[in-house]
Amino acid sequence: MNWVFLWLRALGFSATVPGIPLIALACISLFVILPSCALIAYLDRKLSADLQARVGPCRTGYRGMLQPVADCVKLLQKNSMHSQTLGELLWMLLHTMALYASLAAIPLGSLAMMVDTQMSVFIPFWSALVLALGTMLLGLGQYTTPGWLGGIRTAAQSLAGTFPSLIGILCVGMHAGSFRWSALAASQGFLHWTMFAHPFLLLAFVVFVGGGLVLLAIAPLDGGLAMSDIHGGVAVHVTGRQLALFQFGRFYGFFIWSVMTVVLFMGAWRIPESLRSWFLALDAEVCISVVELTWLLLKTYVLMLFILWIARANPRARVDQITDFSWGVLGPLALVALVGTAFWTMV
Amino acid sequence: MMYFRRSVFIALFWYLHSIVKSSLSIAGSCFATLPYLLRIGESRKEVTDGYPDPISSKTADDLPPRSRGLLFNDIERCTGCGDCEHVCPAGCIEVASEPGAHDSRIWVSVFDVDFSRCVFCGLCVDICQPMSLVHTRQYEGAAYQLEDLVASFGRGQVTEEQREKWHLARQRLSAPQEGA
Ligand code: SF4
Ligand code: SF4
Numbered sequence: 001m002n003w004v005f006l007w008l009r010a011l012g013f014s015a016t017v018p019g020i021p022l023i024a025l026a027c028i029s030l031f032v033i034l035p036s037c038a039l040i041a042y043l044d045r046k047l048s049a050d051l052q053a054r055v056g057p058c059r060t061g062y063r064g065m066l067q068p069v070a071d072c073v074k075l076l077q078k079n080s081m082h083s084q085t086l087g088e089l090l091w092m093l094l095h096t097m098a099l100y101a102s103l104a105a106i107p108l109g110s111l112a113m114m115v116d117t118q119m120s121v122f123i124p125f126w127s128a129l130v131l132a133l134g135t136m137l138l139g140l141g142q143y144t145t146p147g148w149l150g151g152i153r154t155a156a157q158s159l160a161g162t163f164p165s166l167i168g169i170l171c172v173g174m175h176a177g178s179f180r181w182s183a184l185a186a187s188q189g190f191l192h193w194t195m196f197a198h199p200f201l202l203l204a205f206v207v208f209v210g211g212g213l214v215l216l217a218i219a220p221l222d223g224g225l226a227m228s229d230i231h232g233g234v235a236v237h238v239t240g241r242q243l244a245l246f247q248f249g250r251f252y253g254f255f256i257w258s259v260m261t262v263v264l265f266m267g268a269w270r271i272p273e274s275l276r277s278w279f280l281a282l283d284a285e286v287c288i289s290v291v292e293l294t295w296l297l298l299k300t301y302v303l304m305l306f307i308l309w310i311a312r313a314n315p316r317a318r319v320d321q322i323t324d325f326s327w328g329v330l331g332p333l334a335l336v337a338l339v340g341t342a343f344w345t346m347v
Numbered sequence: 348m349m350y351f352r353r354s355v356f357i358a359l360f361w362y363l364h365s366i367v368k369s370s371l372s373i374a375g376s377c378f379a380t381l382p383y384l385l386r387i388g389e390s391r392k393e394v395t396d397g398y399p400d401p402i403s404s405k406t407a408d409d410l411p412p413r414s415r416g417l418l419f420n421d422i423e424r425c426t427g428c429g430d431c432e433h434v435c436p437a438g439c440i441e442v443a444s445e446p447g448a449h450d451s452r453i454w455v456s457v458f459d460v461d462f463s464r465c466v467f468c469g470l471c472v473d474i475c476q477p478m479s480l481v482h483t484r485q486y487e488g489a490a491y492q493l494e495d496l497v498a499s500f501g502r503g504q505v506t507e508e509q510r511e512k513w514h515l516a517r518q519r520l521s522a523p524q525e526g527a
Contacts, residue, residue: 047384050383050384050386051380051384053383053392054394054395055393055395059402309377310373310377312380313377313380314373314376314377
């Protein structure tokens with residue numbers, strides 16, 4: 001939590017303001033997660049329009065840059081069309097829980113970490129699972145055919161995606177010797193990334209990202225929310241504010257999975273050692289946290305845009321193809337990566 | 348030996364082969380979109396048009412020549428044949444007709460198009476023999492109530508008095524002919 005103290009000191013406050021953890025959580029969600037959500041939503045729409053020879057958003061602000069804000073304001077004005085069922089209420093609770101429980105454990109730089117335990121990696125992983133559970137319950141609670149099918153598909157997908165991605169994490173843990181964020185970052189350098197350490201870790205990287213896409217039902221592999229055959233699945237009867245929350249939750253899952261991937265495989269937040277010691281010599285720790293955060297987010301955005309590129313250029317996979325792919329391809333490859341990493345670490 | 352090779356190694360080969368093949372296909376379609384992103388070449392321009400309204404400074408006249416707007420039926424020419432009703436894939440046209448002023452004339456009493464279901468496929472316009480049913484250039488048809496989306500072009504049911512008048516008129520017209 002010391003980064004909040006750093007900022008408070010840099011801004012001229014005393015470090016004894018009450019409610020610091022809350023301030024920290026609010027800062028993370030307001031200044032990191034929300035802007036990232038808006039940025040990626042905008043880039044997704046604009047770049048996919050470019051890829052498909054369309055225009056994309058062009059009315060709101062310069063080149064439609066305010067489109068995410070406009071979307072959000074529009075959704076917040078709308079009331080839900082239906083009264084809430086018990087299942088939907090349960091989903092809301094789970095959703096909010098998943099959203100805020102793992103905020104404290106997001107790794108955003110060496111100084112900007114609030115919780116770092118032996119099991120750090122599994123906290124966001126757990127929140128991704130809760131998100132999948134919430135989506136499933138929302139679908140099953142709707143008593144409509146698309147919602148119900150979407151719920152079943154979400155359950156099947158998250159089950160299929162968990163297994164390979166969990167093994168992907170184990171490979172990295174075996175390589176780095178710990179599941180602590182700090183230890184995982186310490187095992188990498190500025191350009192010395194875990195995914196390039198040896199071929200099995202590259203395989204583990206692919207498996208981890210693919211498993212995450214299946215688990216969270218993200219763009220190319222989102223059978224549980226398919227528009228064409230089940231009219232949007234779980235999302236079909238979610239409207240207005242609930243839809244805003246639902247979309248935000250899905251984005252949050254995507255974002256946190258990408259941050260995890262960057263920290264596990266792509267050099268975490270490590271900046272060149274010389275730069276870091278230069279900042280330390282200047283006693284500018286705030287600068288360190290800003291530069292580290294920027295570098296980490298930059299890599300995260302590139303990864304997300306890469307995934308969205310694949311998603312927009314390829315047709316959506318059918319739901320049975322997705323689960324087949326996860327169990328039949330990612331699963332065995334994950335085991336190969338695990339065995340390979342084990343041998344490589346021993347030798 | 349043969350059986351062994353077929354069962355394990357060849358199966359493994361085809362398994363890896365299909366993985367590599369599908370990865371290459373995914374990468375292929377990704378790279379196929381790159382020229383569009385980077386705007387290389389002539390054919391890479393946007394294929395869509397701006398929505399016609401004051402912001403894009405386009406009007407309904409700028410719509411493509413064959414664009415299909417809301418439907419309009421010129422009820423004077425409509426023969427009430429019901430072809431459009433039969434051909435409509437969305438089942439959103441309702442036609443009812445009855446005998447008109449003359450035995451040779453048809454009175455189209457009901458002609459309702461439910462735009463909440465219409466997909467603007469244009470089949471009804473294609474099949475209309477007297478070409479009474481046309482697409483207009485109007486493209487904005489939002490309404491607050493679902494019922495407001497039903498457009499009625501029919502002349503309405505013929506009342507008994509009207510029928511009586513027609514009957515008398517027909518008699519008056521035919522009587523002098525008989526006398527001459
Ligand atoms: S609109 Fe055309 S096709 Fe339809 S009933 Fe009238 S004449 Fe027949
Ligand atoms: S345009 Fe197509 S869907 Fe609409 S009324 Fe005509 S036939 Fe039916």
